[in-house]
Amino acid sequence: MSGPSTYEPKTGIERWLDTRLPIIRFSADLLDFPTPKNLNYWWTFGGILAFCLVTQIVTGIVLAMHFDPSGAGAFLSVQHIQRDVNYGWLIQGIHANGASMFFLAVYIHMFRGIYYGSFKPPREVLWLIGALIYLTMMATAFMGYVLPWGQMSFWGAKVITNIFGALPVVGPSITTLLWGGFTVDAPTLNRFFSLHYLLPFVIAALVALHIWALHVPGNSNPTGVNVKDKSDTVPFHPYYTVKDGFAISVFLLLFASFVFYMPEALGHVDNYTPANPIVTPPHIVPEWYFLPYYAILRAVPNKLIGVFAMLGAIGCVFALPWLDRSHVRSMRYRPQARMYFAIFCVAVLILGFAGAKEVDDPVINGFAGFTFIDSNINSWVWVSRICGAYFFAYFLGILPFLLPLTEKTLPVPETISTPVLSHPAAAPAGAAAAPEMKG
Amino acid sequence: MAESVAGASADHSPDPSRRDFIYIATAAAAVGGVAAVVWPLVDQMNPSADTLALASIEYDVTKVALGQQVTLLWRKQPLFVRHRTPKEIAEAENPIDATSGQPIPISALRDPQADSDRVKAGKSEWLIVVGVCTHLGCTPNFGEGPYGGYLCHCHGSIYDTSGRIRAGPAPKNLAVPDYSFLTDSQIKVG
Numbered sequence: 001m002s003g004p005s006t007y008e009p010k011t012g013i014e015r016w017l018d019t020r021l022p023i024i025r026f027s028a029d030l031l032d033f034p035t036p037k038n039l040n041y042w043w044t045f046g047g048i049l050a051f052c053l054v055t056q057i058v059t060g061i062v063l064a065m066h067f068d069p070s071g072a073g074a075f076l077s078v079q080h081i082q083r084d085v086n087y088g089w090l091i092q093g094i095h096a097n098g099a100s101m102f103f104l105a106v107y108i109h110m111f112r113g114i115y116y117g118s119f120k121p122p123r124e125v126l127w128l129i130g131a132l133i134y135l136t137m138m139a140t141a142f143m144g145y146v147l148p149w150g151q152m153s154f155w156g157a158k159v160i161t162n163i164f165g166a167l168p169v170v171g172p173s174i175t176t177l178l179w180g181g182f183t184v185d186a187p188t189l190n191r192f193f194s195l196h197y198l199l200p201f202v203i204a205a206l207v208a209l210h211i212w213a214l215h216v217p218g219n220s221n222p223t224g225v226n227v228k229d230k231s232d233t234v235p236f237h238p239y240y241t242v243k244d245g246f247a248i249s250v251f252l253l254l255f256a257s258f259v260f261y262m263p264e265a266l267g268h269v270d271n272y273t274p275a276n277p278i279v280t281p282p283h284i285v286p287e288w289y290f291l292p293y294y295a296i297l298r299a300v301p302n303k304l305i306g307v308f309a310m311l312g313a314i315g316c317v318f319a320l321p322w323l324d325r326s327h328v329r330s331m332r333y334r335p336q337a338r339m340y341f342a343i344f345c346v347a348v349l350i351l352g353f354a355g356a357k358e359v360d361d362p363v364i365n366g367f368a369g370f371t372f373i374d375s376n377i378n379s380w381v382w383v384s385r386i387c388g389a390y391f392f393a394y395f396l397g398i399l400p401f402l403l404p405l406t407e408k409t410l411p412v413p414e415t416i417s418t419p420v421l422s423h424p425a426a427a428p429a430g431a432a433a434a435p436e437m438k439g
Numbered sequence: 440m441a442e443s444v445a446g447a448s449a450d451h452s453p454d455p456s457r458r459d460f461i462y463i464a465t466a467a468a469a470v471g472g473v474a475a476v477v478w479p480l481v482d483q484m485n486p487s488a489d490t491l492a493l494a495s496i497e498y499d500v501t502k503v504a505l506g507q508q509v510t511l512l513w514r515k516q517p518l519f520v521r522h523r524t525p526k527e528i529a530e531a532e533n534p535i536d537a538t539s540g541q542p543i544p545i546s547a548l549r550d551p552q553a554d555s556d557r558v559k560a561g562k563s564e565w566l567i568v569v570g571v572c573t574h575l576g577c578t579p580n581f582g583e584g585p586y587g588g589y590l591c592h593c594h595g596s597i598y599d600t601s602g603r604i605r606a607g608p609a610p611k612n613l614a615v616p617d618y619s620f621l622t623d624s625q626i627k628v629g
Contacts, residue, residue: 155577159593162576177484182494182514183571191484278510278517278570280577282592298594303574303610359595374606 005029034233035240036221038416042116043219045109047244048251052102053207057200059095060144067147069193071186074149075274093263094255099141100266101255103289106134114320115341117329118220124321126213131318133206138290140199143192145287150271155284157192158184163297166307183277224329225416232416283358291355292348296391298359299384301374309388316395324399326407333410337403344394347387354380354387495629497621500565508581510570513628517570517578518616520626523600527587528554528563531601537585550612554601557615567626568602569616574609589613 007028009015018025066085068077081088110130113119119127146157161184165175180187218227227233234240258265266288270281286294293310300306316323331338357380362369369378376382413419496513500520503509508521523531531554536543545551558566570578577593584590585606586599596607603612618628 155593159575159577162574165576176486177481179486180484181486181490183516183576185490185515187487187490277515278512278578280591280593284577284593298608301608303608306608 006032030215031235031237031241033215033236034218034227034230035236036219036227036232036416037234037239038221038223039219039240039243040222041243041247042108042112042222043240044244044247045105045112047240048105048248049102049109050207051248051251052098052105053200053203056095056098056102057204059091059098060197060200062091063095064197067193069147069190071149071189071275074147074189078148089263090259093259097255097258097263097266099144100258100287100289101251102137103141105251106137107289110134110317111345114324115331115338116220116222117224117324117326117331119321120224120324120326120329121321122217123213123220126210126217127321128318129206129210129213133203133210134317135314136199136203136206140196140203141287141289143196143199146189146192147196148271149189149275151273151275151279151281152268152271152284154184154275154277155280156286157188159284160286161188163307163310166304168304185277220329221416222330222332223413223416223419224332225413228415285356288352288356291353292351292391293355295351295355295380295384296388298355299381299388309392313388313391316392320395320399323395324403326403326409328409328412330412333412334403334407335410336407337399340394340398340403343390347390347394351384351387351391354384495627497625497627499624500626501624505564510578511628513569513616518628519566519568519570519581519602519613521566521568521581523564523566527600530586531557531566531599531603532563534599534601534603534605537605549604550610552601552603552612557601557603557612559620562620565626566600566602567615567618567628568613570613572596572609573604573611573613574607579613 005025005028007025009018009024014024017023063081066077066081066088068074078092081092083089085091113127113130142156142160146153161175161178164178165171167174178188178191179185180191218233221227268285270284273281285291293313296313297306297310300309326334326337328334331341359379359381360376361380362376362378363380363383364378367378369376371377372382375385494514496511496518498509498511498520500522503520503522505522506524506527508519511518511520534543534545534548535541545553554563557568572579572591572593574591574594574596577591579589579591579596579598581589584597586597588600588602588605589598590596591598591607591609594608596609597605598609598613599605601612602615604610616628618626621627
């Protein structure tokens with residue numbers, strides 16, 4: 001893809017195949033892909049995400065063999081999988097917790113991209129495809145969460161589908177189309193199962209495009225400096241296959257500790273009550289990975305504006321390449337941007353925390369506060385409003401307008417190798433400059 | 440034969456009106472064909488005939504004691520049948536602001552509607568509304584909130600004893616379904 005192919009067919013059959021379907025050449029070039037030699041562990045999350053997708057597809061296909069996507073049977077069939085199917089408890093546990101692990105990895109991957117400016121020219125399309133993958137992941141995860149057909153499944157489905165009902169003119173038709181009835185019901189469950197099976201393969205196709213778009217300009221790197229010549233890179237295999245493999249192993253420790261020691265920690269007890277269309281659980285919350293958006297939705301005391309704010313928050317992710325226009329890619333050399341980024345990370349974490357709380361819960365116990373714009377000043381609604389305001393200020397104010405005016409960036413190194421070679425603790429220069437030559 | 444070939448080649452001279460017509464007609468036929476194929480694939484997701492067939496129910500409202508409410512399942516959604524007390528009816532007819540305690544005109548409500556438009560004439564003790572919060576579809580709790588009507592726990596929408604939205608994020612009043620009194624006590628909903 002980038003640079004001439006180094007593959008040379010050795011046997012007769014390889015030469016024969018190479019002129020007909022050069023698939024071995026394609027794979028060999030992928031493995032040999034010149035990759036910046038300074039990628040840190042934040043760059044291993046791409047590999048971790050590929051691992052997560054494969055895990056979800058494999059366990060999901062197996063679960064579909066035992067799941068009954070009917071209104072009457074769905075809840076019981078999930079219990080059947082957890083209790084009766086051989087190793088069903090394990091496979092279901094991997095699939096349910098795997099969704100959370102997938103989102104954990106994708107969020108780290110995205111924040112890495114924001115910090116190191118991986119979305120900047122010429123990688124805007126790469127970023128857009130990634131954002132599209134994230135959007136598809138959200139749809140897939142939401143529909144998957146509906147399938148066990150417990151109380152939280154049912155009411156989560158109801159709230160999320162009603163969000164689309166807020167859209168002017170087309171809203172009601174869209175919700176009816178999603179429901180297949182007057183409200184969320186058995187037909188909804190059935191179609192969500194169909195789409196939940198379909199979308200992972202759409203994600204897989206988008207991942208292929210994502211990797212293609214990655215291999216045209218090549219990886220970015222922690223310095224944000226372009227690769228100048230061959231001495232800046234190492235072949236993907238064995239250097240990054242091993243590094244990614246090690247990272248996946250460490251990630252699996254976390255994954256396995258959830259699956260084996262706290263399989264329900266990220267779920268909700270309400271989902272062990274079968275769906276009941278008359279009674280709403282006292283406290284409904286989405287899965288943790290949607291909580292920041294949920295907090296933004298609840299922060300606005302107007303349905304339509306709340307929905308637009310939530311969709312706008314996702315829209316900001318898509319628009320990022322055109323919001324952060326600094327010519328310095330990596331925030332390593334942007335101390336001021338780094339500070340705003342740190343506050344942004346904290347704001348998103350607090351939004352997630354606020355999204356899990358009841359609307360009227362006081363933040364500080366014993367402080368009465370007063371009501372301002374429909375909500376008490378001492379409530380999680382106001383915490384969400386402040387953090388949500390920072391979220392939008394970061395994307396729509398600080399990145400495009402404030403930083404270009406006020407920012408003083410640090411000098412950027414000449415090449416990827418420069419900071420490594422000039423580092424006081426650097427090993428003998430040759431070792432760092434050309435690790436691929438060390439056998 | 441030679442003449443007809445010569446004639447045919449003369450036809451190849453630019454004739455924009457006929458060419459354009461053929462292009463547009465072809466494109467239109469293609470778009471129409473695709474639309475005709477796509478529509479069944481989309482429309483299959485709309486409610487099916489048997490779902491639509493279960494659309495109406497009957498109920499004897501005298502089963503509901505004064506000051507209480509029964510929740511029915513209508514079109515797979517909760518339907519509130521509420522037997523209102525005289526005090527609740529008075530509060531519904533002459534709304535009062537909960538914070539100031541002052542009466543407020545109907546026109547000042549978020550979704551202005553008189554109580555008389557939400558119940559049947561002479562049957563104002565029976566409030567019949569769809570129990571689906573107009574914000575995001577949760578079921579509001581009976582008798583809670585500052586107006587003694589309904590409070591939705593999901594996002595804090597507050598309704599009065601007429602099922603009208605008074606505070607919180609919901610934009611509309613609780614929906615009043617199409618219903619009629621078949622007899623003095625029997626209603627038919629839908």
